[in-house]
Amino acid sequence: MKIFRYLKSLTLKELLKGMTVTGKYFFKRKFTIRYPEEKTPKSDRFRGLHALRRYPNGEERCIACKLCEAVCPALAITIDSEERDDGTRRTTKYEIDLFKCIYCGFCEESCPVDSIVLTDIHEFHFESEGKNVLDKKQLLEIGDMREKEIAECRENDAEYR
Amino acid sequence: MIIDQIWMVFWTLIKIVAIVLPLIIVVAYLTYAERRVIGFMQGRMGPNRVGLFGFKLWGLAQPFADTFKLLLKEIIFPANANKFLFLLAPVITLATAFAAWAVIPFNDYLVLADINAGLVYILAMTSLGVYGVIIAGWASNSKYAILGALRSAAQIVSYEIAMGFALVGVLIASGSLNLTEIVHSQSGGIFSWFFIPLFPLFVIYFISGVAETNRAPFDVAEGESEIVAGFHVEYSGAAFALFFLGEYANMIMISALSAIMFLGGWYSPFTGDAWYAQSSIFWFLGKLSFFLLLYLWFRATFPRFRYDQIMRLGWKIFIPITIVWIMVVAVMKVYKPEWIGG
Numbered sequence: 001m002k003i004f005r006y007l008k009s010l011t012l013k014e015l016l017k018g019m020t021v022t023g024k025y026f027f028k029r030k031f032t033i034r035y036p037e038e039k040t041p042k043s044d045r046f047r048g049l050h051a052l053r054r055y056p057n058g059e060e061r062c063i064a065c066k067l068c069e070a071v072c073p074a075l076a077i078t079i080d081s082e083e084r085d086d087g088t089r090r091t092t093k094y095e096i097d098l099f100k101c102i103y104c105g106f107c108e109e110s111c112p113v114d115s116i117v118l119t120d121i122h123e124f125h126f127e128s129e130g131k132n133v134l135d136k137k138q139l140l141e142i143g144d145m146r147e148k149e150i151a152e153c154r155e156n157d158a159e160y161r
Numbered sequence: 162m163i164i165d166q167i168w169m170v171f172w173t174l175i176k177i178v179a180i181v182l183p184l185i186i187v188v189a190y191l192t193y194a195e196r197r198v199i200g201f202m203q204g205r206m207g208p209n210r211v212g213l214f215g216f217k218l219w220g221l222a223q224p225f226a227d228t229f230k231l232l233l234k235e236i237i238f239p240a241n242a243n244k245f246l247f248l249l250a251p252v253i254t255l256a257t258a259f260a261a262w263a264v265i266p267f268n269d270y271l272v273l274a275d276i277n278a279g280l281v282y283i284l285a286m287t288s289l290g291v292y293g294v295i296i297a298g299w300a301s302n303s304k305y306a307i308l309g310a311l312r313s314a315a316q317i318v319s320y321e322i323a324m325g326f327a328l329v330g331v332l333i334a335s336g337s338l339n340l341t342e343i344v345h346s347q348s349g350g351i352f353s354w355f356f357i358p359l360f361p362l363f364v365i366y367f368i369s370g371v372a373e374t375n376r377a378p379f380d381v382a383e384g385e386s387e388i389v390a391g392f393h394v395e396y397s398g399a400a401f402a403l404f405f406l407g408e409y410a411n412m413i414m415i416s417a418l419s420a421i422m423f424l425g426g427w428y429s430p431f432t433g434d435a436w437y438a439q440s441s442i443f444w445f446l447g448k449l450s451f452f453l454l455l456y457l458w459f460r461a462t463f464p465r466f467r468y469d470q471i472m473r474l475g476w477k478i479f480i481p482i483t484i485v486w487i488m489v490v491a492v493m494k495v496y497k498p499e500w501i502g503g
Contacts, residue, residue: 012364015463022202022462032206 042120044153047105049121050096050134051143053114053150060140061115064091068107068116076100077107094136098126119146120153176273180262188409189224195457196223202461231405234398239302242395246300251396251403254293258410261286265417266341268427268442279340280328283418284321287373290411291317294382294392297404301395309391312468313375313382319475320372320379326483327366330359330490331422334501344426348440351430356423358493358501361486363423365479367452370415372471374408376456378463379471386465416452417445424448 033040054060064081080093107116119142126132134142143150193208197220200207209220238244264279266272276282291314298310332338334355335346347354356363372379375391383391393404420426427445431438466474493500 018462019458022458025204026198026201028204030201030204030206034206034209 044157045105046120046122046153047103047108047118049098049119049124049142050101050107050139051117051119051146051150052094052136052139053117053143053147054140060090061113062091062094063113063115064089065112067110067112071106071110073104073106074100074102076102091136094139096134096139097132098134099132114154117143117150117154119150121146173273177263180273181259184259184262184410184413185406187413188406189228191409191413191453192227192405193221193224194453195460198454198457199461202458228402231402232399236398236400237395239395242302243300246296247395248400250293250297250300251400251407252293253296254290254407255403255410257286257290257293258407258414261414262410264340265414266344266421266426267445269341269440271442272341275339275341278338280332280338280343283414284325284328287411287414288317288321290407293404293407297396298392301392303395305388305390305394306392308388309382309394312388313392316375316379316382316471316475317373319472320369320479323365323475323479323483324369324373326480326487327359327362327369328422330362330483330487331355333487333490333494334359340421340426344421344428347425348428350428350432351425354423354425354428354430355501359423359486359490361482362490363419365483366423367415367419367455369475369479370419371456371459372475374411374415376408376412377460378466380465381468381471412456413449413453416449416456419452420445420448 052060052062064079066079066081069077069079076097078093078095078097079091081089081091084090103118105118108114108118111117116139121142197207197209207220208223210217211220211223211226212218213222238247261283263274264272264276264282266275294313294317295310298306298308298313301307331343335343337343337346371377375382388394393401396404426448427442428440429438429444490501
């Protein structure tokens with residue numbers, strides 16, 4: 001009957017129902033992560049800022065095979081190399097343009113000596129023009145700084161690779 | 162003699178400041194409460210960052226940050242806009258919103274202007290507020306603004322009628338147009354408040370009040386999805402802040418009026434001699450806060466009405482119900498005067 005529907009709508013029943021729902025949610029636990037203080041756990045495979053690693057004896061791993069440069073889909077990596085005095089081939093220039101980089105991780109996968117890696121650093125910024133290009137020195141510094149974490153993540157993930 | 166008159170003017174100015182200053186602070190914190198309450202109801206945190214001196218204080222300094230931001234920003238004038246009217250509009254909105262507070266009694270003696278036709282004065286002031294909206298829409302030289310202003314004008318005019326009829330019920334019940342008198346006729350505990358005999362009018366009054374202040378779910382005048390922000394789309398900086406201030410001052414006023422006319426103003430719901438049965442300004446502020454919470458609750462819950470639904474609700478449902486209930490109240494007043502507070 002139309003008249004009953006009409007009378008029912010006058011009781012505002014459905015509106016009150018809706019308000020009960022929002023009223024309940026008012027007291028429910030909030031799931032928001034308060035970001036700088038609280039952080040979500042990160043995967044061992046997290047692909048963040050790049051780093052170049054060293055061997056434990058301090059020798060840099062990179063042998064300038066240029067596989068990463070070749071595989072990089074965004075052409076973000078530029079490498080120059082020459083023969084060092086001891087006859088080994090090493091890079092003279094290793095630059096990553098972070099504006100071009102899409103953080104796909106192909107460079108890490110292609111690296112035969114586990115030199116270029118993607119760390120779990122994702123909070124970084126550039127303060128002036130041109131700082132988006134990381135050179136070899138900066139990359140090695142990042143690697144030295146985070147070597148422990150990098151090694152740990154690789155260790156944890158090793159059995160799934 | 163002349164000293165007395167000067168003192169009189171000065172004293173009135175002090176009283177005006179004593180009303181307007183707390184009102185502005187309450188408006189500031191109402192915006193904070195709104196974002197916080199709606200956030201909580203939607204499972205979010207709301208603003209909880211801005212604090213003082215390195216303490217976060219649950220974001221309590223947020224309204225000040227917002228205010229300073231708005232005041233420091235540039236006021237942009239649209240091309241070919243009528244500058245005079247463009248700046249006049251927010252002033253009208255704010256002035257009428259604040260002027261209506263002159264007759265609101267906070268207590269038995271705390272009232273700026275205890276005039277005998279206070280209710281009519283308030284109706285006049287809230288109706289004048291619509292000029293601010295219309296002028297803003299026209300002077301902005303923007304189609305979104307004019308559409309918003311038209312919608313807002315039509316809506317306010319429609320709901321003013323239902324609102325006026327609801328107030329007529331209160332007038333019949335209390336027999337006075339003076340707000341203090343109206344509260345006095347509700348003395349004697351929760352059962353002599355007007356919201357029981359006038360329940361339909363009470364509900365309709367508050368809902369019309371929500372529509373009157375263009376708040377959700379009646380906010381087609383702002384309608385973000387189709388006309389961006391309605392009549393104040395072209396406003397920025399301090400001018401926008403004035404509109405904001407006016408809108409929230411109106412919200413608080415509708416809540417205050419609901420408390421005064423239907424929930425017994427500053428009277429305690431209890432009777433007797435206990436401390437909680439004393440009438441006090443805190444009862445009034447508590448009732449006012451309850452209605453403000455309802456405003457925020459509505460906004461967190463209901464989707465926006467369609468324009469034709471708003472018109473149907475106002476003209477075909479609210480007005481007939483109020484007319485019928487006015488007759489019921491009149492009959493009660495004649496045959497059972499003890500039901501409506503004697």
